[in-house]
Amino acid sequence: MDKAKIPVAQRAALALLLDDHREVKKLFxxxxxxxxxxxxxxxxxxxxxxLSVHAQIEEEIFYPALRGVSDKIDDMLNEAAVEHQVAKDLIAKLEAVDEGDAMLEAEYKVLTEYVGHHVEEEETELFVQVIKAGIDLKDVAEQLKERKSELLMAEA
Ligand SMILES: [Fe+2]
Ligand SMILES: [Fe+2]
Known part of the structure; x- marks a missing residue:
């Protein structure tokens, strides 16, 4: 998704989430x-x-801001909630693996495949619908940014 082509009302919020997606893919x-x-x-x-911080800001701020806009978006949010739960389970399993354990590779690979699928759906389906619906996300962008740095500081 080309950030420059996103309308101003959605740009900052979606750009922040897109940047997170890019950064995670880089780690993969x-x-x-x-x-x-x-x-x-x-x-x-x-x-x-x-991934934990990204999922949390989406769940706390982004997804709730999109609730009730359309049935189509609500359906996508329901699916996203289930996918986040699965991703969190995979993250918890990965976090329990010790350095040097042969299972690290396998757990990591499954997580990357799963998250890759979820991210793809967000970008090609959910974000597209959000732009189509013209939802004003300017305040949401600020909230996402603030919460993200707060959570990152708490984890550091
Ligand atoms: Fe997500
Ligand atoms: Fe995301």
Missing amino acids: GEFEKSKDDAAKFSISEKTCQM
Whole structure:
């Protein structure tokens, strides 16, 4: 999704979420390329932290702001809620794996595939509907930004 083409009312909010998606995908790529256990473990930890914060700001601020706009969007939000729950279960399992454990690779791979699918749906379906509906997300963008830095600081 091209950020420059997003209408101003939705741009800042969607751009923040798109940037999160890009950053997570970058970590997926780094994990795949890294050879040693320590690097894989630290990338995995970072991925879990980033995904948890991203899911939380979507659940607390983004998704509620879209509720009730249309049946189509509500259906997508219901599906997203289920997908977030599955992702959180996968994150919890991954976080329980120790450095050097042979299962790290497998747990990480399944998480990347699952999250990749969810992110794709958000960008190609949900975000598209949000733009179509013309929802004003300017305040939401500020709230997302504030909450994100608050959560990142708490995790650091
Ligand atoms: Fe999501
Ligand atoms: Fe997302």
